[in-house]
Amino acid sequence: GQLVAALAGAFATVALCYAFSVPTSLSAAVFSSMVGALWAGPGLGAVRWSGVETVAISLVGSIVIGAAGGAFAYRMVELLLMHVHRIDGERIVALQYVTMAALAAGYGANDLERTAGLLAAAASSGSAAVPAWTSLVAALAFVVGLAVGGGRVARTVGGKLFSIRPPSALAAPASSAGTV
Numbered sequence: 001g002q003l004v005a006a007l008a009g010a011f012a013t014v015a016l017c018y019a020f021s022v023p024t025s026l027s028a029a030v031f032s033s034m035v036g037a038l039w040a041g042p043g044l045g046a047v048r049w050s051g052v053e054t055v056a057i058s059l060v061g062s063i064v065i066g067a068a069g070g071a072f073a074y075r076m077v078e079l080l081l082m083h084v085h086r087i088d089g090e091r092i093v094a095l096q097y098v099t100m101a102a103l104a105a106g107y108g109a110n111d112l113e114r115t116a117g118l119l120a121a122a123a124s125s126g127s128a129a130v131p132a133w134t135s136l137v138a139a140l141a142f143v144v145g146l147a148v149g150g151g152r153v154a155r156t157v158g159g160k161l162f163s164i165r166p167p168s169a170l171a172a173p174a175s176s177a178g179t180v
Contacts, residue, residue: 001037001041002034002037002038002041002042003034003037005033005036005037005040005041006030006033006034006036006037007030007033008033009029009032009033009036009037010026010029010030010032010033010034011029013029013032013033014026014029018152021152025059026111026114027059027110027114028059030114031055031059035047035052062179065179066175066176066179069175069176069178069179070171070172070175070176072175073170073171073172073174073175073178074167074168074171074172076171077167077168077170077171078167081167095170096166096169096170096173099170099173099174099177100173102173102174102177103173103174103176103177103180105177106177106180107180110180111138112135112138112139
């Protein structure tokens with residue numbers, strides 16, 4: 001019951017954020033929804049607080065590491081592009097496709113692992129083995145989610161929250177991929 005409640009809470013959170021064009025983390029939504037479901041069900045005594053602490057540290061740490069990595073990557077791109085002619089600079093900035101592919105691979109693998117784990121837990125008969133079908137279903141869910149909401153999230157982050165220009169378009173996904 002708690003897993004179903006946590007997933008429902010997480011998906012409601014993500015849907016609400018999507019409706020208002022607010023970027024969110026599915027990881028954070030699932031994590032906090034699981035704590036809430038345990039709190040409402042068996043009580044806070046069922047929460048493994050050492051695990052909560054580890055996740056909280058990683059959430060905050062990823063923000064700090066990502067910000068520092070983004071600043072460093074941006075300065076490196078600035079230095080690389082400082083004395084480059086416009087045409088050569090455009091070729092260098094085309095590397096953003098490589099950095100975006102690295103980010104997509106890391107993000108996809110991370111989400112795929114988490115989603116497959118949740119599906120395996122929901123379908124579990126007490127075994128620690130993860131059925132192969134969970135990876136396929138998780139991958140399909142990821143692709144559908146990206147197809148439905150990926151463009152909107154990119155427009156929100158790239159236009160409404162930040163002013164993305166060519167140097168940052170190269171530096172941001174590179175540092176994000178490194179952080180993931």
